[in-house]
Amino acid sequence: MTSPWEGERVRLRAAEPDDWAALHAFSQEADVVRAGESIHPPRSAERARQWAADLASRDADPDEPRLVVAARDDDAPLGMINAHRADRLNGTFSYGVSLGSRHHRQGYGGEAVVLLLRYMFAERRFQKAEAWVHASNAPSLALHRRLGFTEEGRRRRSHYSGGRWDDEVLFGMTVEEFAELHG
Template sequence: MTSAWVGERVRLRAKEPEDWEAFFAFEEDSDAVRNGWRLHPPRSAAQAKKQATEQAEEESDLDEINLVIATRDGNAPVGSINTHQIDRVHGTFAYGIGIGTPHHRKGYASDAIVILLRYMFFERRFQKAEAWVYSSNEPSLALHRRLGFVEEGRRRRSRYAAGRYDDEFLFGMTVEEFRERHDA
């Protein structure tokens, strides 16, 4: 049996209450948190447990999803991936991804992105994916270029973090570009 949610290195799965510890630990790396979006004040273990339980109990949507990226064999959480800004009229969506620092540079992000795009393009009939990446996140910029995303725009000085302003790059990939690069 083959699952559409399993790649070469990872599996995408729903969040479980016990995942709270891994994600709570990932929050300790402030630079990695900033690369994803924004730094928040520390939260308690009780808050992290509560959030994990609430997310595990949420009803899932076919298009707006929030999944754990887990190791293929051990099923241990290494990060998360989600879709947002779903536009069913025009067939576009955006996604965000975060990998815990101990799991960087192992191919987990690229594998997870390909799995997600395959689902959104070939199961949900979307025609274009978008991602925004901050200029200070050089590994993510390189990842998106390596995966075949096209740089479509740049918002100058659109974010302030760690005492500096960052530009924000907009990347896009159409279903045709995905098919050509990552033959489904």
């Protein structure tokens, strides 16, 4: 039996202190950072080392894991995925995934999302996943539609970056929808 954290091309794993350089490099890619949030002031290499060491030294929160998306063949970091806003009462959670730009459009992100959702639905008993995607992030919009998420709403002009306002699109998927589409 294979690990529940492994797919065909990626595996989700805890951060290691040595991941700092790759993750720091991804944080310098403006298009990657803008797709998920906003541009922040530069972080020093030393601060990036400390951040990775701190992340590696913490036990993962089972309801809000923060994991490295790594290549299955060589364990190289491709990006990060996390669950957040876990609401045990209502059984919902949100998540985010971000990969370095050279790893885009190769199936890594979709595989990582399916692995995380399988864990959250089958092991943590959540009933619905949500993802907020910037309306200008066409690749992420396409990914969520391809994975079978339903577009549930839109917050207009709720994100500012790169000198312009952007809408956020809410996608959702229930545990039943996931089971039907992804087994």
